[in-house]
Structure formats: structure tokens, C-alpha cells
Amino acid sequence: MTTAQTNRRPDGDGRPKVRPSPHDFLNVDAHLSDEEREIRAGVRSFVEERIQPNIRDWFERAHFPRELVPEMGSVGVLGMHLKGYGCAGKSAVAYGLACMELEAGDSGLRTFVSVQGSLAMSAIHKFGSEEQKERWLPPMARGEKIGCFGLTEPTAGSDPASMKTFARKDGSDWVINGEKRWIGMGTIADVAVVWARTDEETNPVRGFLIPTDTRGFSARDITGKLSMRASVQCDLSFEDIRLPVDAMLPGAEGLKGPFACLNEARYGIIWGSMGAARSCFECALEYARDREQFGKPVAAFQLTQEKLVEMMLEIEKGTLLALHLGRMKDEGTLRPEQISFGKLNNVREAIEIAREARTILGGNGVTLDYPVMRHANNLESVRTYEGTDEVHTLILGNAITGIPAFR
Numbered sequence: 031m032t033t034a035q036t037n038r039r040p041d042g043d044g045r046p047k048v049r050p051s052p053h054d055f056l057n058v059d060a061h062l063s064d065e066e067r068e069i070r071a072g073v074r075s076f077v078e079e080r081i082q083p084n085i086r087d088w089f090e091r092a093h094f095p096r097e098l099v100p101e102m103g104s105v106g107v108l109g110m111h112l113k114g115y116g117c118a119g120k121s122a123v124a125y126g127l128a129c130m131e132l133e134a135g136d137s138g139l140r141t142f143v144s145v146q147g148s149l150a151m152s153a154i155h156k157f158g159s160e161e162q163k164e165r166w167l168p169p170m171a172r173g174e175k176i177g178c179f180g181l182t183e184p185t186a187g188s189d190p191a192s193m194k195t196f197a198r199k200d201g202s203d204w205v206i207n208g209e210k211r212w213i214g215m216g217t218i219a220d221v222a223v224v225w226a227r228t229d230e231e232t233n234p235v236r237g238f239l240i241p242t243d244t245r246g247f248s249a250r251d252i253t254g255k256l257s258m259r260a261s262v263q264c265d266l267s268f269e270d271i272r273l274p275v276d277a278m279l280p281g282a283e284g285l286k287g288p289f290a291c292l293n294e295a296r297y298g299i300i301w302g303s304m305g306a307a308r309s310c311f312e313c314a315l316e317y318a319r320d321r322e323q324f325g326k327p328v329a330a331f332q333l334t335q336e337k338l339v340e341m342m343l344e345i346e347k348g349t350l351l352a353l354h355l356g357r358m359k360d361e362g363t364l365r366p367e368q369i370s371f372g373k374l375n376n377v378r379e380a381i382e383i384a385r386e387a388r389t390i391l392g393g394n395g396v397t398l399d400y401p402v403m404r405h406a407n408n409l410e411s412v413r414t415y416e417g418t419d420e421v422h423t424l425i426l427g428n429a430i431t432g433i434p435a436f437r
């Protein structure tokens with residue numbers, strides 16, 4: 031795909047001489063810096079060379095390509111927006127563009143980058159002690175160590191305040207018991223960022239760094255997933271895990287800690303979901319031009335054109351929204367409610383685009399020969415994690431009415 035516009039028009043009518051490209055109809059590229067375009071090109075090449083040729087097989091076998099992790103470190107996408115400690119220190123927009131390219135490959139691979147960088151590394155970067163940062167962040171940025179982020183529990187999903195995992199003080203140690211569910215990378219992680227209740231009055235929820243070889247830590251893959259098959263999600267269990275006092279993240283106070291990390295990951299999803307949508311749209315457009323029925327390409331039917339146009343409209347709007355929110359994030363003016371706006375809208379639209387693209391591919395659309403239904407299935411998870419549609423609707427409802435309606 032080219033960045034600017036293609037298809038020359040005739041000269042002489044005063045209009046620009048090129049027609050907008052279906053791949054960047056509004057020429058959003060013109061609003062990116064050279065560095066941002068360069069970073070995007072690097073991630074796009076990585077996705078084309080290392081993910082696209084293999085993703086069908088990984089998805090079919092429910093296999094996460096562990097060997098790609100150091101390569102992602104070399105490409106610079108792990109903790110990409112964090113500063114210092116071996117992280118790339120790139121802008122929020124550059125990080126968003128990377129998420130978009132990765133998710134055009136597969137949501138499972140973008141999810142890995144989010145869990146590692148936006149959740150686990152960002153928790154350590156925001157709330158860790160100097161020793162914790164020095165120990166974990168450089169090898170995580172290089173992809174030599176993997177992190178996971180344990181907030182959700184079997185009985186505490188949308189309402190993390192109801193978590194049961196408990197950290198008890200025993201002398202100067204902490205002793206942790208409990209369970210977590212749906213934790214990305216749990217079985218392959220070297221360190222788990224785990225959120226637990228304590229009996230501290232002021233900050234009842236605290237974050238802990240648990241090396242996964244600690245006695246009492248166990249993790250089990252969740253199998254039978256019909257979504258995110260090229261990614262790993264796990265049940266974690268903690269049985270009398272004993273940790274030294276310095277295993278706690280000193281800067282994280284209450285649920286504000288994990289929520290701050292979730293906001294980082296939600297931001298990446300705003301871009302990533304548009305990457306998955308773009309992949310579906312491009313596939314449907316190409317298929318519709320090639321596939322003939324009733325003596326002409328299915329792209330020649332008005333009903334198909336309407337579908338393609340609706341997809342393109344929502345991708346352009348969603349990408350502009352992502353860029354706008356990214357620029358706000360880089361300026362330091364982005365509010366969590368505005369992140370909810372982007373996550374709710376862009377994932378919802380991406381799912382619609384994937385499903386509509388599937389109809390254009392007809393029967394072939396339900397196979398893994400095309401990326402569309404894989405994206406559609408993956409996006410069901412993206413819709414649920416980092417706040418469901420309902421949770422983001424309630425966040426926005428609260429923002430505009432001033433009345434919380436969560437319970």
C-alpha cells in the first residue's frame with residue numbers, strides 16, 4: 031500500500047490531480063511526521079515478513095511464536111512509549127501506529143506487545159522502585175524477559191474492586207494467596223505484576239512483582255479459545271507465595287494503579303483495532319474486484335459498493351480519531367474518558383467492518399485462507415478486555431451526566 035494518493039485525474043479543472051487512495055482516502059499520512067512514517071514502515075515490514083506468512087498456521091494450531099519476542103525487542107516495540115531503562119521513548123502516536131500495523135497482522139501479536147509494554151512494563155515504569163526498574167525494564171524492552179499483568183479473577187472481571195486475591199503482611203514479608211483468570215502470557219512470563227487486596231487502610235489494593243519461579247506460583251493455559259488463538263491467556267494461582275517487602279510496587283496506590291496501566295493499553299487498542307479493520311477492508315476490496323458473479327466483479331454491484339464505502343468511512347473516521355487522541359496524549363491533555371470514547375467506538379466499528387467484509391468473501395470468508403474471520407474472532411476478545419462496551423458506555427455516561435451508574 032502506498033502512503034499518499036494514486037490514480038491520476040485529468041488536468042485542467044483546478045482540482046488536485048490525483049484521486050484519493052482507498053487506503054488513505056483523507057490523506058491522514060500527510061499529518062504524520064517523517065519519523066512516525068519511518069517507524070510505521072519498519073513495523074509494517076516486520077509484520078509482512080515475520081507474521082503474515084505464518085499467522086494462519088499459528089492461529090490454527092493455537093500457537094504463540096515465543097521466538098518472535100526478541101525480534102520485537104529489536105524492532106523497538108516493547109515498552110516503545112516509555113522513556114529510559116532501555117526503552118525506545120517514542121511518541122504516543124508512533125506507538126499507536128506500531129499497534130495498528132501489528133494488529134493488521136493479528137490481534138494476538140498486538141496483544142502480546144500491549145501486555146508486555148502497556149501493562150507489565152508500564153506498571154513497573156510508573157510505580158516501581160529504582161531497583162525494580164533497573165532489574166526488569168531493560169531485559170523486557172529487549173524481549174529477553176516476559177511480563178504478565180494479573181488483575182482479573184474468576185469472580186472479578188468488570189468490577190476489579192471485588193478482587194479476592196489477598197496479600198498479608200508477615201513480619202517484613204508479604205504472603206499472597208488467590209487466583210487470577212485470563213492473564214495474558216501467564217505460562218511464559220518471567221515476572222507477574224499481580225494486584226492484590228491488603229489490610230492497609232489507605233491503600234487496600236497494592237501491586238506486587240512476582241518472579242514466576244517463586245514457590246507457590248502456578249499458571250495454566252486456557253484452552254478451547256475461538257479467539258486470540260495465536261496468543262496465550264492463563265489461569266494463575268498463588269498459594270502462600272512469600273515475597274520480600276521490596277516486591278511491592280511502592281508508587282501504586284489503590285485501584286488507580288492498575289487503572290493507569292489499563293488506560294495505556296486501551297489507548298493502543300484504539301489504533302490496533304483500526305489495523306485489523308484495515309486488513310479486512312483491503313482483503314474485501316481486492317476480493318470484490320476479482321470475484322465475478324452474474325458476469326461481472328462483485329465490486330460492480332451497488333450493494334457491494336455500499337458495504338465497501340461504509341467500511342472505508344469508519345476506518346478513516348476511526349484513524350482520525352486515533353490520531354487526534356494520540357496527539358492529545360503526546361501533549362499531556364488526554365483524559366481517561368476520552369480513551370474510553372476511542373476504545374468503545376473503534377473496536378465496535380472494527381467488529382462491524384470485519385463481519386461485513388466476511389459477507390463480501392462469501393463462503394471463502396469463513397476459512398483461514400483469508401484473514402477476515404480470524405480478525406473478526408480476535409476482535410470479540412478485544413471488545414471484552416480492557417473494559418467491555420458496557421463499561422466504557424458507563425464511563426462515558428458518568429462523564430456526561432456526572433452520575434455514576436456502575437452499581
Ligand SMILES: Cc1cc2nc3c(=O)[nH]c(=O)nc-3n(C[C@H](O)[C@H](O)[C@H](O)COP(=O)(O)OP(=O)(O)OC[C@H]3O[C@@H](n4cnc5c(N)ncnc54)[C@H](O)[C@@H]3O)c2cc1C
Binds near residue numbers: 189414
Ligand atoms: C483474550 C483475553 C485476554 C485478557 N487479558 C487479560 C490480562 O492480561 N490481564 C487481566 O487482568 N485480564 C485480562 N483479560 C480479562 C478481561 O479484562 C475481562 O474479561 C474483562 O474485564 C471482563 O470481565 P469478565 O470476562 O469477567 O466479564 P464480566 O465482568 O462478568 O461481564 C459479563 C458481562 O456483563 C456486563 N457487565 C458487567 N458489569 C456491568 C454493569 N455494571 N452494567 C452493565 N453491564 C455490565 C459486561 O459488560 C459483560 O457484557 C483478558 C480477557 C480476554 C478475553
